[in-house]
Structure formats: C-alpha cells, structure tokens
Amino acid sequence: MRNQIRKIAPVVLSGGAGTRLWPLSRSAYPKQLLSLFGDESLIQQTVRRVSGRIDDDASFSAPIVVCNQEHRFLIAEQLRNAGIDPDAIILEPAGRNSAPAAAIAAMTLAQADPEALMLLTPADHVIRDVPAFLDAVATGIPAAADGRLVTFGIHPSHPETGYGYIRAGSVAEGNAGGTGLQGAGDAGGKADASGRAFHVASFTEKPDIETATGFLASGDYYWNSGIFLFRADTFLGELGRFEPEILAACRTAIAQAHSDLDFTRLGEGFARSPGVSIDYAVMERTDKAVVVPVDPGWSDVGSWSSLWDLGDKDGDGNVLDGDVLSQDSRNNFVKSPQILTALVGVDDLVVVVTDDAVLVASRDRVQDVKKIVEGLNRQGRPEGSVSHRVYRPWGFYQSVHRGERFQVKRITVTPGAQLSLQKHYHRAEHWVVVNGTAMVTRDDEKIMVRENESIYLPLGCTHRLENPGKVPLNLIEVQSGAYLGEDDIVRFDDQYGRTD
Numbered sequence: 223m224r225n226q227i228r229k230i231a232p233v234v235l236s237g238g239a240g241t242r243l244w245p246l247s248r249s250a251y252p253k254q255l256l257s258l259f260g261d262e263s264l265i266q267q268t269v270r271r272v273s274g275r276i277d278d279d280a281s282f283s284a285p286i287v288v289c290n291q292e293h294r295f296l297i298a299e300q301l302r303n304a305g306i307d308p309d310a311i312i313l314e315p316a317g318r319n320s321a322p323a324a325a326i327a328a329m330t331l332a333q334a335d336p337e338a339l340m341l342l343t344p345a346d347h348v349i350r351d352v353p354a355f356l357d358a359v360a361t362g363i364p365a366a367a368d369g370r371l372v373t374f375g376i377h378p379s380h381p382e383t384g385y386g387y388i389r390a391g392s393v394a395e396g397n398a399g400g401t402g403l404q405g406a407g408d409a410g411g412k413a414d415a416s417g418r419a420f421h422v423a424s425f426t427e428k429p430d431i432e433t434a435t436g437f438l439a440s441g442d443y444y445w446n447s448g449i450f451l452f453r454a455d456t457f458l459g460e461l462g463r464f465e466p467e468i469l470a471a472c473r474t475a476i477a478q479a480h481s482d483l484d485f486t487r488l489g490e491g492f493a494r495s496p497g498v499s500i501d502y503a504v505m506e507r508t509d510k511a512v513v514v515p516v517d518p519g520w521s522d523v524g525s526w527s528s529l530w531d532l533g534d535k536d537g538d539g540n541v542l543d544g545d546v547l548s549q550d551s552r553n554n555f556v557k558s559p560q561i562l563t564a565l566v567g568v569d570d571l572v573v574v575v576t577d578d579a580v581l582v583a584s585r586d587r588v589q590d591v592k593k594i595v596e597g598l599n600r601q602g603r604p605e606g607s608v609s610h611r612v613y614r615p616w617g618f619y620q621s622v623h624r625g626e627r628f629q630v631k632r633i634t635v636t637p638g639a640q641l642s643l644q645k646h647y648h649r650a651e652h653w654v655v656v657n658g659t660a661m662v663t664r665d666d667e668k669i670m671v672r673e674n675e676s677i678y679l680p681l682g683c684t685h686r687l688e689n690p691g692k693v694p695l696n697l698i699e700v701q702s703g704a705y706l707g708e709d710d711i712v713r714f715d716d717q718y719g720r721t722d
Contacts, residue, residue, distance in 0.1 A: 228280040228363065230451075231309070231338055232272035233327040236265055236289040236297060236345035237317050241592040242525045245579035246557065249607040254346035255296055258523060259532055265297065265345040266304040271352045272341060273306060277360045284309035286330065287345075288323045291315060294485050295615030295718060299636075312479075312486045315493055320344075320448075321503035322495040325461055325472040326488065328454040336455040339366055342500070343449045348532060350519030357417070358516035362451045365394060365419045370512045371460065372419065372451040373505060375444025377517040381434035384524060384589065386446035386501065388513050389437075391423035422511035425501065444515055448522065450500065460510065465503045471495035483719055525588040526572040526581075530555040540565075544575075555585065577610045577620075615718045616641055617694070628702045633687070635660075635695040640688035642716035649703030649710060651679040653687070658695035661688040684714065 240253030247253040254265040262270070265287075275281045284307060289297050291313035301308055312326055324342050331338040341359060349355050362372035375388045425446065429437065437443035462469045471494045478489020505511050521528050533541030533555065540548055544558040551565040558575035565573070572588050574581040583591060598606030611620040616639035622630040635641070635658075643663065653660070653676060660671040663686035664679060671677050679685050681703060689695035713720065 228339070228367075229283045230276065230280055230359070230363070231283050231327075231331055231340045232269070232285040233324065233340050233342045234265065234268055234272070234285050234287045234345050235320055235323050235342065236287055236293065237314060237320075237323060238344070238346055240346065241595040242589060243523070244591050244595045245576045245581055245605065245609070246574060248605075248609055250292065251296070251609065251611075251613055252293070252346075253523060254344075255293070255300065258529060259348050262304065263300055264348065264523065266300055266306075267349075268343060268345050268347065269301060269306045269308075270304060271349060271355065272343065276356050276363075280360060280363055282341075286310045286312065286327050288312045288314065288327055289345075290317060291485075291487065296613055298484060299615070310486055311484065313482070313488060315488055315490055317497070318492065318495045319497040320500040321461065321465065321498045322468050322472055322492065324450075324457065324500050325468055326475065326492070328457050329472060329476050332454040332458065336453075337367075338454045339363065339451065340454055340457075341449070341451050344522070346523060347447075347449075348519075348521045348523055350532075352518070354516060355518040355520075358514050358518070359451060361417050361419060362512075362514045365512050365514075366451045366453060366456075369453065369456050369510065370394070370419075371456060371505060371508055371510045373422070373511060373513050374447045374449045374451075375513040375515045376447050376520045377515060378438050378443065378445050381431060381438045382445065383428060383431055383434050385522075386428060387426045387434070387437050387443045388446050389423040389426070389443050390420035390513050390515065392421050394419045394421055394512050419512045419514050422505075422513050425506045427501075444513060445520075446501065447516075447520055448501075450505070456510065457504065460504045460508045464507050465496065465498060468495050468498065468503060525591070526555055526574065526583070527585050527588050529557075530572070530585060553585070579605050579609075614641075615639070616689075619699075622698075624706075627704065627706075628700065629706045631699045631701070633695075633697050633699050635687060635689040637689055637692050637694065640717060641686055642711075642713040642718075642720065643684060643686045644711050644713050645682060645684045646703070646710045647682065647712070648705035649701045650681040651685075652700040652702075653677050653679065654698045654700075656696040656698060658689060658693055658697075659691045660695055660697060661690045662686070663688075686715075 236254050239249045240247035243253045255263050257263050269285050272282050286309050294313055358374055366372045471491055474491030475488040478491055479486055530541050535541055539553040541555045545562045546556045546558055547564040549566045552569045554571045556573045561575050563575050570585045572583045572585055595606045611618050617634045617636045620632045655671050655673055655675055657673050662669045662671055662677050665683050
C-alpha cells in the first residue's frame with residue numbers, strides 16, 4: 223500500500239526593508255513586493271515554488287506568511303494575484319528579526335501537530351533552479367523528521383564576503399536522515415555532495431576576502447542560504463534552551479493574538495522579544511544542525527550588484543532595464559523604467575532612476591546604499607521610506623504636482639475595491655475619471671461617474687469612491703485648500719478596518 227504523502231508547511235518570512243535596493247525598494251514597499259527578476263514579485267515567486275508536490279512522498283501545505291503589519295494588504299493582494307490561498311498571514315506589531323518570527327510560526331503549527339515539519343524561507347530570494355531546490359528539500363526531510371535542524375548550503379561560485387558560510391563536517395548516516403556519524407575520517411565525498419546531509423562543523427559570518435578565498439578552495443564550505451527545515455517541537459525546544467526570553471515573549475504574543483479580517487494580529491508582547499536572527503539564536507549553538515548542499519541558482523538579492531550578476535548582459539557586459547542607451551560603457555547595471563537614461567564612457571556603475579530619486583554608485587560600493595537611506599531617515603526626508611506612488615489596500619495614489627494650496631494626484635482603484643467613507647476639514651476635491659467607472663457617494667447622493675466625466679466634492683462633505691467595474695479605475699484628483707496633508711481624513715466606515 224502506498225505511503226501517505228508527508229505534508230511540509232512552508233513559512234515565508236516577509237519582514238525585511240531591502241534598504242540596499244533603494245531607491246526602488248522603500249520600507250513602505252520593500253524588495254520582496256517588487257518584480258526584480260522576472261514578471262512576478264519575489265514573494266510571489268517564493269510562495270509559488272513552495273506550492274504543490276516536492277517528490278512522490280511529500281508535498282507542501284498552504285503557506286504561513288509572517289510579515290510587517292504595514293504590508294498586510296499588499297501581501298494579501300499579491301498572494302491572491304498569484305492564486306495562492308495562505309493558511310495564515312501573521313502580522314508582527316514590530317520587527318524582531320527571524321528567530322521570533324520562526325518561533326511564532328512554529329507555535330502556530332504545533333497547536334495542531336507538535337511534530338509538524340516546517341520549511342522556513344525568506345520572501346526575497348531568487349532561486350532559478352526550482353527542481354534542484356525541491357530535491358534538496360526532499361533530501362532534508364528524513365533528517366528533519368528525525369529531530370535534526372536542517373539548513374541548506376549553497377555551493378559557492380566565488381569568494382563572496384557578503385554571505386555567511388557553513389563548514390560541512392561528517393556525513394549523517396543513511397542518505398540524509400540518520401543522527402549518527404559514519405566516522406570522523408570520512409569526509410563523505412563533498413566534491414559530490416548532492417543528495418546528502420552533513421553535520422555542521424561551524425558557522426562563519428561574512429569573512430574577509432582572504433578567508434573567503436580559502437573557504438572556496440577547501441571544498442568544505444557553503445554559503446548560508448537562510449533557508450531551514452525542521453520539526454516545530456525540535457526548534458522550539460532548542461530555542462527554549464538558548465533564548466528563553468524569545469520563547470516567553472512569543473508565547474505571550476500568541477496568547478494575545480486576535481483575528482483582523484483575514485489576518486492574525488500578534489499581541490504587543492511580541493515587541494518585548496529580543497531581536498535575534500535564527501542563526502545566532504539556535505543554529506550556531508545547537509548540536510542538532512545538519513547542512514544539505516545544493517546549487518539551485520540562488521541569490522538573496524542583497525544589493526544592486528546581485529541583479530547585475532543575475533541579469534542578461536549585452537556584448538559590453540551591461541544589464542540595461544528600461545529606456546536606456548549605452549555608448550562605450552561596460553559592466554554597468556542600469557534600471558530606468560520611465561525616463562530616458564544615457565551612458566557615455568563609464569564602467570562598473572549602478573544607475574537606478576525612479577520618479578523621485580536617482581542612484582549612481584560604483585558596483586563594488588553598493589552595500590553602502592543603506593547609508594544613504596539612514597541619512598535620509600535622520601533628516602526626516604520621506605524618500606527614505608516612501609515613493610511618489612503610495613500603495614493602499616484599494617490600489618494606489620501618486621502625486622503628480624503640488625503648489626501653494628493645491629495638489630494634483632493620480633488615483634487607481636482596483637476592480638471591486640472602495641475607499642473609506644470619509645471627509646476632510648481643510649480641502650475640497652475635484653475628481654476627473656480618465657478610464658473606468660466610478661461610483662461616488664457624496665453626502666446623501668450616489669452618482670455614477672464615467673470616462674471623461676468629473677465630480678466636485680466640497681470641503682466638509684462626506685464622500686466615498688468605489689470601482690464597481692471589471693477594469694481598474696483611473697482618475698485625476700485636484701485638491702485645493704489650506705492644508706493638504708494625508709492626516710486630514712476622518713473615516714466613518716472602512717472595509718479594511720483602518721481608523722487612521
């Protein structure tokens with residue numbers, strides 16, 4: 223009789239801000255939500271590769287996503303567009319690194335099955351060879367089921383100083399799942415390490431170039447992918463040994479949690495957890511760690527140079543994305559989707575052009591882009607966290623022009639969506655429909671406004687904008703008044719549960 227298919231619960235961590243990919247990635251719309259490599263966003267690619275069958279004996283269950291509460295509607299919409307129905311979207315009231323997020327997911331799974339197997343993966347990585355990745359997951363399943371904490375080590379292609387490294391020790395007994403050793407003298411044939419699991423001998427965090435070069439030559443070291451497979455109870459037991467404060471804070475947060483529409487909001491006790499990575503909290507301290515080597519075309523997309531590595535290059539080694547011209551220029555990365563950008567006689571640059579910012583950096587200095595973001599945030603400048611296009615659960619708006627006592631915006635409302643019922647104390651608004659159909663509530667009236675038609679909303683009126691159609695609604699909003707800030711909104715009713 224055929225064995226029952228084992229279910230693996232994918233846990234997708236989507237808490238990063240992606241500051242090294244500024245100005246495209248901002249804290250309000252971070253890199254995992256962007257389509258940086260392919261047509262889908264990074265989080266859509268992530269949930270898609272952890273869906274369906276792993277092999278003949280295992281398959282993925284519906285994913286759990288742990289994310290920043292500010293991104294909840296954006297993530298829910300992207301999952302819906304990808305055709306993925308998550309088991310849960312868990313909202314963090316504050317970012318506390320990967321160990322607390324993993325603990326929350328493990329506790330959630332353990333409520334139904336303490337021995338549930340969970341695959342923990344960041345939302346913002348690129349994996350080009352998905353079958354190779356799934357083969358590695360299948361290799362790790364017996365070890366994880368046997369109480370091991372499995373990590374996946376990437377075959378290094380060059381002496382990278384921006385990644386952590388894992389040194390593989392002796393082979394775990396059996397193909398992958400035993401807990402004993404074959405013998406300290408048996409290196410296990412690491413030159414052909416596919417389909418095998420090794421005990422972890424050590425972790426090294428971001429070595430210098432000389433050390434990384436030695437690691438590459440030895441053949442025993444792998445890049446730390448940040449992807450893990452383990453039983454919920456095993457992980458929680460080890461976390462309790464090494465970081466009991468994290469465990470206690472997460473238990474409190476789970477006890478305080480409540481449902482909010484389709485989301486699970488953690489209690490404020492979560493904010494009391496130490497902010498520690500899973501590597502430091504558990505993996506570097508446990509004796510249960512094993513590593514499965516794999517070469518799946520992986521990148522953590524940690525900087526603009528990573529996208530140069532991944533991209534299709536022209537004859538001069540340039541990766542050009544958008545409206546870009548290049549003359550006598552080599553080995554550059556340029557992303558300029560809307561504005562014509564021309565290069566003449568420059569090499570090894572990163573140039574990224576958005577509506578409100580331009581980045582020009584040496585390709586070997588792109589790790590320092592985060593310092594620009596830190597400086598913008600210290601100055602209180604909005605460019606560090608938001609762009610001109612601001613996303614909302616109903617769509618987005620984008621500032622087009624602003625002057626004294628007026629502002630012009632583009633507003634796009636997705637089909638079937640509606641803004642809150644609201645009013646403003648300091649501004650009037652005039653809406654011009656460019657395409658689509660708008661249903662407008664204005665005090666006691668309901669008015670259908672079609673393409674090339676407009677409507678005036680006087681100061682103080684109660685109003686709502688809806689898109690009853692099947693195509694996106696685009697309109698131009700002209701605001702006029704003494705104060706045009708986004709906080710001049712009084713909400714009376716909101717289907718998304720917002721109050722501010």
